[in-house]
Amino acid sequence: QRLRGRGDMADRYERLAADFHQRVRDGFLALAQAAPQRCVLIDADQPAESLHAAIVEEVDRRCAQLTATP
Numbered sequence: 001q002r003l004r005g006r007g008d009m010a011d012r013y014e015r016l017a018a019d020f021h022q023r024v025r026d027g028f029l030a031l032a033q034a035a036p037q038r039c040v041l042i043d044a045d046q047p048a049e050s051l052h053a054a055i056v057e058e059v060d061r062r063c064a065q066l067t068a069t070p
Contacts, residue, residue: 029041040058042055042058
């Protein structure tokens with residue numbers, strides 16, 4: 001949907017069938033469930049600016065955890 005909104009052409013991955021994308025999604029969800037301390041799920045259906053802010057917030061939070069002294 002974002003691709004069409006930008007007017008860009010689909011690349012070779014975007015041209016693959018929906019079942020391929022569902023398998024990829026399922027695989028990433030399984031990784032996130034298996035390692036919640038390493039993975040975070042962020043809703044990509046939000047506007048690009050909100051999505052960017054959510055990603056930056058999570059990166060900042062994780063960086064702060066790494067630099068915090070116990």
